[in-house]
Amino acid sequence: MTHACPYTVTVGAYVLGVLGERENTEFRRHAAGCPHCQQEITELTPAVRFLEKLKSEMHAANGNAP
Numbered sequence: 001m002t003h004a005c006p007y008t009v010t011v012g013a014y015v016l017g018v019l020g021e022r023e024n025t026e027f028r029r030h031a032a033g034c035p036h037c038q039q040e041i042t043e044l045t046p047a048v049r050f051l052e053k054l055k056s057e058m059h060a061a062n063g064n065a066p
């Protein structure tokens with residue numbers, strides 16, 4: 001994994017949905033034209049989906065609706 005683009009550090013936060021609205025818009029605009037970030041998003045998204053599914057299953061197992 002290379003960090004050819006300084007924005008790649010933002011990808012994790014973006015995929016997790018923890019960016020602010022302005023940062024989110026700014027990053028999306030950048031990523032639309034950046035193959036490095038697009039690749040990072042493609043790589044990270046399945047992992048985040050998996051963790052979210054796991055989290056909701058754990059909540060359900062604990063009797064807490066998500």
Ligand SMILES: [Zn+2]
Binds near residue numbers: 005006031037
């Ligand atoms: Zn980029």
